[in-house]
Amino acid sequence: MIMGVFSKDEQLDIREAIEAAEHATSGEIRVCIEKNCSDPVLDRAANYFKKLGMDKTALRNGVLIYLATQSRQFAIIGDAGINKVVTEDFWDSAKEAMLAHFKKNHLREGIITGIHLAGEQLKTYFPYLNDDKNELSNDISFMNGK
Numbered sequence: 001m002i003m004g005v006f007s008k009d010e011q012l013d014i015r016e017a018i019e020a021a022e023h024a025t026s027g028e029i030r031v032c033i034e035k036n037c038s039d040p041v042l043d044r045a046a047n048y049f050k051k052l053g054m055d056k057t058a059l060r061n062g063v064l065i066y067l068a069t070q071s072r073q074f075a076i077i078g079d080a081g082i083n084k085v086v087t088e089d090f091w092d093s094a095k096e097a098m099l100a101h102f103k104k105n106h107l108r109e110g111i112i113t114g115i116h117l118a119g120e121q122l123k124t125y126f127p128y129l130n131d132d133k134n135e136l137s138n139d140i141s142f143m144n145g146k
Helices: 009-023 042-049 088-103 107-125
Strands: 026-036 062-068 073-078
Touching: 009 026, 009 062, 009 107, 026 073, 042 073, 062 107, 073 088, 073 107, 088 107
Parallel strands: 026 062
Antiparallel strands: 062 073
C-alpha cells in the first residue's frame, strides 16, 4: 500500500474536497492511487472504476481520478451518464489544469483541482437531490496493483 504518499492532513483535505463537491450534486467522485501503472493509463483507470463499483451508481454519474505516483501517469474518467452531457474537451481541460500542479510536484493540489472541476460539471448536469444518498466512499482508494 502507498498510503504514505499523502499525510493524514492531505488525505483529509482530499476527502473534504470530495464532500464539498458532492454536496452540490448527486454525482459521485472517487480518487484512486497506486505506485505503478502496468497497463495503458485509461485502461487501468477503467479497471479500477469497475472494481470500485463506480459503474453501479443510479444515474451513472461517477467520476474517478486515478494517479500512479511512480509511473507519473494519471487519468480522470467519467461514467456514461456524465460523458453524455459534458463538452467534448472537458476531460482534457481538467487534465491540463491538474497537470499544471503535478508538474510542480503538488499532488494534493492537482487532485483537489480535478475534484473541483468534476464537481462543477456534475453540479451543472446532476444537481443535488433532496433524497440523495452518498453511494460511494469519499476516502482515497490506495491500490497495490492487483
